[in-house]
Amino acid sequence: MKRSQILAAAGAVAALILLVLSLRQVSALRVEVNGLRDRLLQMEQSLTDGISGIDNDIRRELERESSLFSASDTTLDYRDGALVLTASVLPKEVGADEILTLSAGGVSVPMTAGADGTYTGTLTLTLPLVQELSPAVSFTSPAGTRQETLDSLWTGDSLTVDGKSICDSKEDGSTTVYMGLSPDPSGLVEGRADVESLTLLVTDRDTGESLGTVELEASNPPASYPDHARAVDTNALWYTADVSEYVQGEDYDLEFRAVLTTAGGLELTDPNPVVTLQQNSGSSGDVDFSPAWEE
Numbered sequence: 001m002k003r004s005q006i007l008a009a010a011g012a013v014a015a016l017i018l019l020v021l022s023l024r025q026v027s028a029l030r031v032e033v034n035g036l037r038d039r040l041l042q043m044e045q046s047l048t049d050g051i052s053g054i055d056n057d058i059r060r061e062l063e064r065e066s067s068l069f070s071a072s073d074t075t076l077d078y079r080d081g082a083l084v085l086t087a088s089v090l091p092k093e094v095g096a097d098e099i100l101t102l103s104a105g106g107v108s109v110p111m112t113a114g115a116d117g118t119y120t121g122t123l124t125l126t127l128p129l130v131q132e133l134s135p136a137v138s139f140t141s142p143a144g145t146r147q148e149t150l151d152s153l154w155t156g157d158s159l160t161v162d163g164k165s166i167c168d169s170k171e172d173g174s175t176t177v178y179m180g181l182s183p184d185p186s187g188l189v190e191g192r193a194d195v196e197s198l199t200l201l202v203t204d205r206d207t208g209e210s211l212g213t214v215e216l217e218a219s220n221p222p223a224s225y226p227d228h229a230r231a232v233d234t235n236a237l238w239y240t241a242d243v244s245e246y247v248q249g250e251d252y253d254l255e256f257r258a259v260l261t262t263a264g265g266l267e268l269t270d271p272n273p274v275v276t277l278q279q280n281s282g283s284s285g286d287v288d289f290s291p292a293w294e295e
Contacts, residue, residue: 068092068148074135078158078187082264085123087111087135087150094119097141104135111137131155161189161260161289163236165274167282168222175247177214177256177275178222179287180236188262191237192218196261198239202246205253205276216241216258243277253278260289267291 071090076083087102089111094100100111102121111121119137133153139146163181170176177200183190198216203209216239246254255273262268268289275284 068137068139068146072137072150074150074153076133076153076155076158083125083155083158085125085133085135085153086120087122087137088118088120089137089150090116090118091139094139095141095143097143098139099141101138101140102135103138104133156290158186159188159266159268159291161187161268163287163289165258165284165287166222166224167275167277167284168224169247169282173247174242174244175277176222176240177216177243177284178219178238178240179216179258179274180221180238181260183235183237188264188266188268189237189260194263195237196263196265197259199259199261200241200243200274201257201259202243203255203257205255211246211254214241214243247277250279258287258289 068091069089070092072088074085074087076085078084085102085104089100091100094113100113100119100121101108102111102123104123105125107123107125109121109123111119113119121137123135125133131154133155134149135153136147136149161181161184163179166178166180168176168178179198181189181195181198189195200214200216202211202214204211219238219240221236221238222240243256246252254277256275256277257272258270258274260268268291270287270289274287276282
């Protein structure tokens with residue numbers, strides 16, 4: 001091989017080696033740049049979160065300083081067929097001629113001062129209510145009125161009835177819907193006496209046509225209910241209805257919605273079907289009854 005060819009080959013090899021080294025350096029630099037970018041993004045997010053936290057702290061501090069109260073507390077309970085709101089506030093200052101009034105849901109009541117300077121008021125509210133209740137306390141005097149709105153309360157926390165539905169289809173062609181309600185000593189339904197009626201609304205899912213209604217009657221748990229679940233739901237209030245007349249033929253697609261009417265006249269529904277039935281399939285499960293909230 002001629003000297004010139006050897007030199008050319010050596011030069012090519014050297015160039016290739018340099019190229020490989022350069023590519024490795026570029027790859028390493030790319031990894032380093034990506035790492036730096038990720039760290040910068042993390043630093044930016046941390047800075048944003050820190051600023052947001054400071055902003056929230058400042059806002060809360062300003063709200064606390066501008067509040068008429070050093071402390072406040074509200075509770076919402078269902079008692080004897082009515083929703084009862086209790087509010088307690090500790091004013092920072094009260095004028096000698098000022099009267100404090102608690103208002104919510106279109107109802108107002110004077111608040112009573114305690115020995116520790118706390119003012120308390122209790123309101124019995126008319127049902128049905130809006131879903132979110134915003135109580136307010138007013139300071140009224142001949143000079144005018146000051147008012148502050150307290151934290152909002154969700155009436156659903158006190159006006160919801162939980163339960164479960166089960167659909168039982170037998171070989172003889174009969175189909176039964178069971179519904180178990182979970183009693184709550186401080187809620188709408190403590191026992192069967194609190195249930196005026198429990199009704200199924202039957203609808204054809206394909207057409208949306210209403211097919212009829214079926215009343216559920218007090219019953220025992222379904223025989224198919226597992227023993228372990230039966231042990232957990234010892235106090236469940238069970239109701240049943242035979243819906244066989246609607247489950248006919250081979251091409252049906254039904255949904256069953258439930259309406260619970262309490263002894264106090266309050267009507268509650270679950271926004272979703274409690275049972276659906278199709279040929280060879282169906283669904284049931286948890287049920288959550290709540291009032292049809294006013295807008």
